Amino acid sequence: MLKFYFAAQTCALASHLALEEAGADYQAMRVDFSKNEQRGAEYLKINPKGRVPALVTDRGILTETPAILFYIAQTHPKANLAPLDDPFAVGKIQAFNSYLCATVHVAHAHKLRGYRWADDEAAIAEMKRKVPETVAACFTLIETEMFAGPFVMGDKFTIADPYLFTLATWLEGDGVDPKLFPKVLAHRNRMAERPAFKKVLAAHS
Amino acid sequence: MLKFYFAAQTCALASHLALEEAGADYQAMRVDFSKNEQRGAEYLKINPKGRVPALVTDRGILTETPAILFYIAQTHPKANLAPLDDPFAVGKIQAFNSYLCATVHVAHAHKLRGYRWADDEAAIAEMKRKVPETVAACFTLIETEMFAGPFVMGDKFTIADPYLFTLATWLEGDGVDPKLFPKVLAHRNRMAERPAFKKVLAAHS
Numbered sequence: 001m002l003k004f005y006f007a008a009q010t011c012a013l014a015s016h017l018a019l020e021e022a023g024a025d026y027q028a029m030r031v032d033f034s035k036n037e038q039r040g041a042e043y044l045k046i047n048p049k050g051r052v053p054a055l056v057t058d059r060g061i062l063t064e065t066p067a068i069l070f071y072i073a074q075t076h077p078k079a080n081l082a083p084l085d086d087p088f089a090v091g092k093i094q095a096f097n098s099y100l101c102a103t104v105h106v107a108h109a110h111k112l113r114g115y116r117w118a119d120d121e122a123a124i125a126e127m128k129r130k131v132p133e134t135v136a137a138c139f140t141l142i143e144t145e146m147f148a149g150p151f152v153m154g155d156k157f158t159i160a161d162p163y164l165f166t167l168a169t170w171l172e173g174d175g176v177d178p179k180l181f182p183k184v185l186a187h188r189n190r191m192a193e194r195p196a197f198k199k200v201l202a203a204h205s
Numbered sequence: 206m207l208k209f210y211f212a213a214q215t216c217a218l219a220s221h222l223a224l225e226e227a228g229a230d231y232q233a234m235r236v237d238f239s240k241n242e243q244r245g246a247e248y249l250k251i252n253p254k255g256r257v258p259a260l261v262t263d264r265g266i267l268t269e270t271p272a273i274l275f276y277i278a279q280t281h282p283k284a285n286l287a288p289l290d291d292p293f294a295v296g297k298i299q300a301f302n303s304y305l306c307a308t309v310h311v312a313h314a315h316k317l318r319g320y321r322w323a324d325d326e327a328a329i330a331e332m333k334r335k336v337p338e339t340v341a342a343c344f345t346l347i348e349t350e351m352f353a354g355p356f357v358m359g360d361k362f363t364i365a366d367p368y369l370f371t372l373a374t375w376l377e378g379d380g381v382d383p384k385l386f387p388k389v390l391a392h393r394n395r396m397a398e399r400p401a402f403k404k405v406l407a408a409h410s
Binding site for chain 1: 253254262265267269270271272275279292293295296297298302303304307308310311321323332339346349350
C-alpha cells in the first residue's frame with residue numbers, strides 16, 4: 001500500500017486529491033509543520049529535502065508534486081488522469097504543472113518563506129510586499145493563455161486540475177482577488193463539489 | 206520538423222542537448238536576450254511567458270524544461286532517454302528534474318533576476334548575496350542524496366543528465382566552488398566530452 005506524507009495548507013493537497021480521484025490504495029500520513037516535524041530526523045529519512053509531499057511506494061520514495069501526479073496517473077490508468085499515450089498532450093500537462101511548480105508556487109512562497117532567499121528582515125518584507133503583484137501576473141497568464149475549460153486541459157479532468165485548484169485556494173491569502181480570474185474561480189468552485197475533493201479537503205482542514 | 210527556440214547561457218541548453226542526443230530532426234532558433242527579443246511581440250506569440258526554451262511541434266508549442274525533456278524522450282524511444290514503461294523510474298527522473306526546475310534554478314535566478322520578486326534595490330542586492338549559500342545547499346543534496354552515478358539515475362544516460370549538466374555549468378558564476386561536489390564535477394567533465402554535447406555547446410558559446 002502507498003504511504004502519502006502531507007501537511008495541511010501545503011501543495012501536498014494536489015497529490016492527495018489525485019490519489020483519491022484515482023481510487024488509489026493509500027494511507028495518508030500527516031506531518032505537523034507547527035511542530036517542525038518536517039525537519040525532524042524521522043521525516044528527513046523519508047524526504048531529505050524536509051518538504052511535503054512524499055509518496056512511499058514498494059519501490060522507493062517519490063517527491064515533487066509534478067512527479068507524484070504523473071506517477072499516480074501512470075499507475076492508475078483506468079482513472080484516466082492523463083492521456084498517457086499522447087506525448088504532446090502529456091507535454092502540455094507537464095508544462096502546465098511545471099509552471100505551477102517553478103513559477104506560481106515560487107511566487108507564492110516569497111510571502112511566508114522569503115528566508116529561503118534572503119536573511120535581512122527588510123528584504124524579506126519587501127519580497128512579501130510584492131507577492132500580490134507576482135501571483136496576480138501568474139494567474140493572468142493562466143486565465144488568458146493556458147486554461148482551456150471546462151477543465152484545465154479542455155474536456156477531460158487530468159492531473160492538472162487538482163494542482164491548479166490547490167494553488168487557486170491560496171489567492172485570497174496572497175492578497176489577490178479571485179474574481180479577477182473568472183474562469184479559474186469557476187473551476188475552483190466546480191472542483192470543490194467533486195466527492196473526492198470534499199473528502200480530501202476535510203482531511204486538510 | 207521541430208523548431209527549438211533557445212538563448213545562450215540559459216536552461217534551454219538542457220533541452221537542446223537532449224534533442225541532439227535523441228537524433229531529433231529539429232531547427233535551432235536563437236533568441237537574443239541582449240536585444241530583449243524574448244519580450245518582443247513576435248516571440249510572445251511563441252511563448253507568452255517571454256522565456257526560453259520553447260519547442261514548436263506539428264501539434265502546437267511546448268514550454269518548460271521538464272516537459273520538453275520528457276516529450277523528447279517519449280517521441281524518440283529508440284534513443285532510450287527515459288525508462289518510459291517503468292512508472293517508478295520515470296517518477297524518479299521527473300522528481301529530480303522538478304527539483305532542478307523549481308528549487309535549484311530558482312535559487313540561481315535570485316542572482317540576476319531578483320527583480321522578479323522585489324523592486325527595492327537593497328532587497329535585490331541581499332538576494333544576490335545569499336545565492337552562493339542557497340545554490341551550494343542544493344548541490345550538497347544532489348551530491349549526497351540524489352546522484353546515483355555514473356549517470357544521475359545510475360547506469361544509463363537519461364534526460365536528467367543534460368539538465369544537471371546545464372545547471373552545474375552555472376556553479377562558478379554563482380560563486381560556488383564545483384570541487385565541493387566531486388561526483389557532480391566528474392559528471393560535468395564526462396558529459397562535456399560526449400559528441401552531442403560538444404556540438405550543442407559550440408552553438409551556445
